[in-house]
Amino acid sequence: MSKDLHQLSRPKGSLLFGNTVDFASDPLGFLTHCAQAYEEMVPLRFLFSRACLLTQPEHIDQVLKQPELFTKNTPAWQAVRSLVGDGLLTSEGAFWSRQRRLTQPVFHQQRIAAYGETMVLYTERLLQTWQDGDVRDIHQDMMQLTLNIVTKTLFNVDMSGVAAQTIAQTLEVAMEWFTSRRKQAFLPLTGLPTAINRRYKQALQTMDQTIYALIQQRHQSKDDPGDLLSLLLQAQDEDGSRMSDRQLRDELTTLILAGHETTANALSWVWMLLAQNPAVESKLARELQTVLGDRAPTLADLPQLRYTEQIIKEALRLYPPLFSLARSPVRDCDLAGYRIPAGRILLFSPWVMHRSARYFAEPLQFQPERWEQDLEKQLPKGVYFPFGDGPRVCMGKSFALMEAVLLLATIAQKCQLMLLPDQQLTPLPSMTLRPQTGIHVRVAKRTTVN
Ligand code: HEM
Numbered sequence: 001m002s003k004d005l006h007q008l009s010r011p012k013g014s015l016l017f018g019n020t021v022d023f024a025s026d027p028l029g030f031l032t033h034c035a036q037a038y039e040e041m042v043p044l045r046f047l048f049s050r051a052c053l054l055t056q057p058e059h060i061d062q063v064l065k066q067p068e069l070f071t072k073n074t075p076a077w078q079a080v081r082s083l084v085g086d087g088l089l090t091s092e093g094a095f096w097s098r099q100r101r102l103t104q105p106v107f108h109q110q111r112i113a114a115y116g117e118t119m120v121l122y123t124e125r126l127l128q129t130w131q132d133g134d135v136r137d138i139h140q141d142m143m144q145l146t147l148n149i150v151t152k153t154l155f156n157v158d159m160s161g162v163a164a165q166t167i168a169q170t171l172e173v174a175m176e177w178f179t180s181r182r183k184q185a186f187l188p189l190t191g192l193p194t195a196i197n198r199r200y201k202q203a204l205q206t207m208d209q210t211i212y213a214l215i216q217q218r219h220q221s222k223d224d225p226g227d228l229l230s231l232l233l234q235a236q237d238e239d240g241s242r243m244s245d246r247q248l249r250d251e252l253t254t255l256i257l258a259g260h261e262t263t264a265n266a267l268s269w270v271w272m273l274l275a276q277n278p279a280v281e282s283k284l285a286r287e288l289q290t291v292l293g294d295r296a297p298t299l300a301d302l303p304q305l306r307y308t309e310q311i312i313k314e315a316l317r318l319y320p321p322l323f324s325l326a327r328s329p330v331r332d333c334d335l336a337g338y339r340i341p342a343g344r345i346l347l348f349s350p351w352v353m354h355r356s357a358r359y360f361a362e363p364l365q366f367q368p369e370r371w372e373q374d375l376e377k378q379l380p381k382g383v384y385f386p387f388g389d390g391p392r393v394c395m396g397k398s399f400a401l402m403e404a405v406l407l408l409a410t411i412a413q414k415c416q417l418m419l420l421p422d423q424q425l426t427p428l429p430s431m432t433l434r435p436q437t438g439i440h441v442r443v444a445k446r447t448t449v450n
Contacts, residue, residue, distance in 0.1 A: 002339035005052060010043045018045030024183040027429045028323065028351055035352045041338060044347075049075060051345035053352075057359075057382030059336050060348045063327050064382070064390035068093070070327035074345050077326060079181050080431060083174050083204070086247070087254025088395065099251065102235050103395065106154065106228040112399045115153040116299040119403050122149050123410040124296065130415065132445040137438035138271045138417060142264040142407075143168060149403065150259035154228040155214065155252065163210050170207040171261060173199050175430040182430075211249050211256075228255070255396075262321040263400045265432050267407060269319035270311060272439050273366045274412070275419040280368060281412075283307060285446070288413045297409040305405055308412075310368035312404045313376070316386040318366060320350035323433045325388065350386055351433070359383045417441040 011034055013019040022030045023046060034042045035055040042053040054060050063070045071092050081090045088099050105111065126145055130136070147167060151159035159167070177200040215229075224230050232251055236242055243251075274281045284307060291297075291304045302309075324347055331342045340346070355363045359379060360370070376384060387394035394400070411417075419425075420440040428436040 002334045003337055005041065005043050005338055005340070005344075008041055008043055008338075009038055011038070013045060017047055020046045027182070028427065031324065031347070031349050031352050032355065035349075035356070040336065046345075049345055050341075051347055052340070054335075054346055054348040055352065056336065057353065057380045060353070060382035060385070061380075061389065062335065063346055063348065064385070064388060064392070067390065067392050069331070069333060070329055070346065072327060073330070074326040074328045076182075076324075079178055084254040084257055085250030087250040087252075089254045089258055100395070102231065103228065103251070106231060107395055107399060109398060112153075112402060113299050115149075115399065116402060116406060118152050119149050119406045120296050120298070120410050122152070123407050127411065127414055130443050130445075132443060134443045135420065136441055136443060138441050139264070139268040139435050139438045142267045142271075143171075143260065145407065146260035146264040146267070146403070147256070150256060153399075154255055154259065156225040156227045156229070157214060163214075166206055166210045167256060170203040171257070173203040175428075175432075175434065176200075178431045179428070207253070208249065211252050212245065214252065215245055215248050258394075259396055259399070261432050263403055265321040265434055266312070266316055266319070266400070266404055268435055268439050269433075270315040270404070270408060271417050271441060272419065272425055272435070273315055273318070274311070275417055275441065277366050280311065280366065281416065284311060284408075284412055285416075288409055292409065292413060297406055297413070299402070299406075301409070302402065302405060305409055307368060308405050308409050309401070310371040312401065312408065313371045314366060314368040317354040317360070317384060318364075319427060319433055320354060320386040321432045322386070322388075323351040323427075323429055324349040348382075350384075353383050353385070356383070414446055416444045416446055418444060 011019055011022065011030075014021065019030070023044070031053060034044070034053050038055075040054075040056040040059065042055065044051040044053060054063065072090060073092070077090055084090060086095070088096065088103060091099060122145060126141065144164065147164055148159055151157045173196075177196050180196050218229055218233060229248075229252070232243060232248055234242075274284065287305065287307045291301055297305065326348075327346050328344060329340055329342055329346070333340050333342075335346075354360070357363050381389065387397040387400075418441060420442060423440055424437060425439065426436045427433045
C-alpha cells in the first residue's frame with residue numbers, strides 16, 4: 001500500500017502563495033535548502049500547482065528512464081514550448097520518437113567528427129579580432145561563437161550580421177520573459193498585454209521571419225549539402241507526407257536554441273572558474289603546450305586533452321546550464337512507496353545533486369582532478385546528469401563535449417583571460433543558468449607557458 005505525500009515534512013510557505021515567493025526569489029538557494037533540510041521527497045506548492053522535489057538519485061533515475069509515464073507536460077516546459085514549439089526538446093510520444101529517430105544520424109560520432117574543423121576555424125577567426133589587453137564580455141563572445149558554429153554545422157548557414165543579432169536579441173527577451181514567468185509561479189498570464197509579454201511576442205515574430213527565410217532559401221536551392229536541414233526536408237511519413245514548414249521551424253528553433261545557449265553558458269562559467277583558479281589554469285596551459293605545441297587542436301587530439309575535458313566536466317558539475325528539470329506523471333503512480341497523483345510536478349535539480357556533499361568531497365571547490373579516475377562511472381545514476389539521462393538524454397551531448405573541449409583548447413592555447421575586478425558574477429536561473437551581467441575579462445595574449 002503506497003504512502004501519501006502528505007506524510008512528508010515540507011518547508012512552510014504562505015497560506016495563499018505556498019512556496020512561490022521563496023522559490024521565485026532564489027530558486028537555487030531554495031532548492032538546495034529543501035534538499036538539505038527535508039527527506040528524500042519534498043512536497044511543495046506554487047500557488048495552485050503542487051510539486052515535489054526529488055533528492056534521491058534512484059528516484060531521479062526512475063523518472064528519467066520512463067518518458068512515457070513521466071512526461072514534460074509541466075508549466076516550465078510549456079513556457080519553453082512557446083519559444084520552440086513542438087520540436088525535439090518539447091514534443092512527446094510517437095511524434096517525438098519519430099523526430100528523434102530521424103534526427104539521430106546527424107549526431108552520430110562519425111558525422112560530428114566532421115564538425116571539429118569548423119569549430120576550431122570559427123574560434124580562430126574570433127581570436128584574430130582580439131588584441132592583447134582588450135576588455136571583453138566573454139559570455140557574449142561565447143554566445144555568438146556557438147551560435148555561428150551550430151548554424152554552420154547543422155544547417156550550413158553562415159549566420160552573421162542581422163540574422164545572428166535577431167536570434168541573440170530574441171533569446172535575451174525570451175530569458176527575461178521566462179524569468180518573469182517563474183516569478184509569477186508560471187501562472188498563465190501570457191495573454192496579458194504587459195510590456196514584457198508584448199516584447200516577447202514581437203521578438204518571436206521577428207525570429208520566425210529569420211527562420212522561415214532560412215527554410216525558404218533551402219526549398220528554392222538545388223543543392224543538397226546533406227546536413228540536418230536537408231534530412232528534415234526529405235523526411236517522409238509512411239503516407240509520403242513531408243514535414244510542414246511550421247514543424248521545420250520548430251525543429252530548427254529547438255536545435256539553434258538547445259545547440260548554442262547551453263554550450264555558451266557552460267564555457268562562460270569555465271572562463272570564470274579558470275580565472276579564479278590560477279593553478280588549474282596553469283596546468284591546462286601545460287597540457288596544451290605538451291599535446292599541441294603551437295598547432296591548432298584537431299579531433300585526433302581529444303583523447304590526449306584529458307585535463308581539458310576534466311575542466312569541462314567540473315564546470316558542468318558546478319554550473320549545469322539546465323539547473324533544474326521537471327516531469328509530470330500522466331497517471332497516478334508509485335515512486336519509492338509514495339503515491340504520486342497524475343499531474344504532480346516532479347522537480348529534480350542537477351545544481352542540487354552536483355553540489356551534494358553526500359557524493360562529492362569538498363563539493364563547492366573547483367577540482368577538475370576529481371574526474372581523473374573515471375568518477376562518472378562510479379557515481380550512482382541520478383547524481384551527475386548535466387545532459388539529462390534515459391531515452392531523452394541530450395541529443396547533442398557528444399557534439400557539445402567535443403565543441404567545449406576544442407573551443408577551450410583553441411582559446412586557452414593563445415590567451416589567458418583575467419576577470420575585471422569589482423563585478424558581480426551571479427548566476428541568473430532563467431531557462432538556463434546564465435551569468436546575470438556577463439563575464440568581463442581582460443585578454444592577455446600568451447607568449448610563454450607558466
Ligand atoms: C553543454 C551543453 C549542453 C547541455 C548542458 C545540454 C543539456 C541538456 C539536457 C539536460 C537535456 C535534457 C532535458 C530533460 O530531459 O529535461 C537536453 C536535451 C536536448 N539537447 Fe542538450 N545540452 C547541451 C548541448 C546541446 C547541443 C549542442 C545540442 C544540439 C546541437 C543539444 C540538443 C538537445 C536536444 C535536441 C535535446 C532534446 C532531446 C530529446 O528530448 O529527445 N543540446 N540537453
